[in-house]
Every structure is written in structure tokens, then in C-alpha cells.
Amino acid sequence: MPREVRERQMMDAAVATFGRRGYRAASMDEIAELAGVSKPLVYLYLNSKEDLFTACIRREAGALLAAVRAGVVEPGLAPDEQLWAGLTAFFAHTAEHPDAWSVLHRQARTHGESFAAEVGSMREELIALVTGLLRDAGRASPASPDLADLGDRDVVGVAQALVGAAEALAGWANETPDVSAKEAASTLMNFAWTGLGRLLDGERWPAGNSAAMRR
Numbered sequence: 001m002p003r004e005v006r007e008r009q010m011m012d013a014a015v016a017t018f019g020r021r022g023y024r025a026a027s028m029d030e031i032a033e034l035a036g037v038s039k040p041l042v043y044l045y046l047n048s049k050e051d052l053f054t055a056c057i058r059r060e061a062g063a064l065l066a067a068v069r070a071g072v073v074e075p076g077l078a079p080d081e082q083l084w085a086g087l088t089a090f091f092a093h094t095a096e097h098p099d100a101w102s103v104l105h106r107q108a109r110t111h112g113e114s115f116a117a118e119v120g121s122m123r124e125e126l127i128a129l130v131t132g133l134l135r136d137a138g139r140a141s142p143a144s145p146d147l148a149d150l151g152d153r154d155v156v157g158v159a160q161a162l163v164g165a166a167e168a169l170a171g172w173a174n175e176t177p178d179v180s181a182k183e184a185a186s187t188l189m190n191f192a193w194t195g196l197g198r199l200l201d202g203e204r205w206p207a208g209n210s211a212a213m214r215r
Contacts, residue, residue, distance in 0.1 A: 007045050010035045014046075015056050019099025023053055023111045057108050057115060060100040061122035067093040068126065072133070079137035080193055086129070087166060087188055092181035094170040105171060123163060130159040162192055 013035035017026045028049055032039040046052040071089025072082045094101040104122070108115040134155050169188055173179040 010037065010042055010045060011056060011059060014052050015060060015103055016099045018053060018056060018107055019102035023107045054118060056103055057118040060104055064093055065122060065125055079133050083133050084185060084189055087185035088181050090166055091170060091173060091184040095174060095181055098174050101170060101174060105167060126163050127159045130162050131156055134159055
């Protein structure tokens, strides 16, 4: 069997084991058994448990990013339709690969700084992608050309909030029976885009006049 095929089998087994059992509870014996190979072969191909987990994070982060990017590249889509397509792709991928999402969203973030940093890199790329879509939305809005009213910090802040909400919603959707990718995407679009549309049209929450803000 070609090395790349054998290695992919081991990685698939590792993602399934880490995703279901957790990083600390997962053993190389379990991974080897699920992959149908000997434990020494796993070590030979993928070194240590830490190296194997890092490789799983990188592979699954790359696959998720590729799925989201593929969702927003269709030419001629309006910014909100691009965001919808990207969110639908995000939720579809996380639903179809629940073990991979568990590795990225739960395991990697709680088992060491180096693992969290790997996921952080993926998250920054997602935020950059959403930031670009928001700037496109601003350019398309006559009341707020080029998002001049918002400013870069606000645009990035909104993108951070959208990505964080998508991550939390994906976790909920994967644990709730019969929630489709389109339903999850629609939930976030209804929550975020409707309010964002008012913001892009120049409407602001009157924070300075709020009694709560003056306390």
C-alpha cells in the first residue's frame, strides 16, 4: 500500500479516536487498531502522539478552510449571499465531520498552547475572510461606502463576533438532532445580518444616550 494511503488511514483513525475519546484518553494502541496497523508503524510514520495530534489539527483546519473558501468563490454573488454560502459550507463541513470539529473546537483548545495556536491560525484566516466580505458589504451600501463609518477595528470586531457565533452554533447544531447546515446558517444570518444591514445603512445604537452606558 502506498505510504500516503497508509498515512491517511492512520490520520483518519486518529481524528476519530481523538474526537470521540479526547486527546488525553486516546491511546496509540486504539489508533493503530482502528487503522488496522501495528503501533510501531504509527510511530514510524507519525512520530509521537503529540506530533500525530498536531498533524490532525493541521489537516482538518485546512479542510475546513478549503470548504468555506469554496463556498464563497461563486462569481456574481452579493456580499450577503457570499456570507450565506460560506456559513452554509462551514456548517455542512462541521456536521459531516463531527470528529474533526471536536478535535478543532474542543480538544485542541484545551490541551496545550501549541495545539491552541494551530487552531488560532485557522481562526485568523476565517476572520480575515469574513472581514473582507464585510468590507465588500460596506462598499455595496450607499449609506456607508467602504465602511468608512465603522472603521477597521469595528469591522474586525464584527468579524470576530460572527466567527465566534458560528463556532458556538456549530457545536450546538452537532449536538441537536435534525439541525441542517442551512438551518444553522439561516439562524446566524437572521441574528447577525439583519442587524448588520441596519448598521451598514448608517443606523447606530444610541450608546451615548443610553442610561445603562451612563452608569
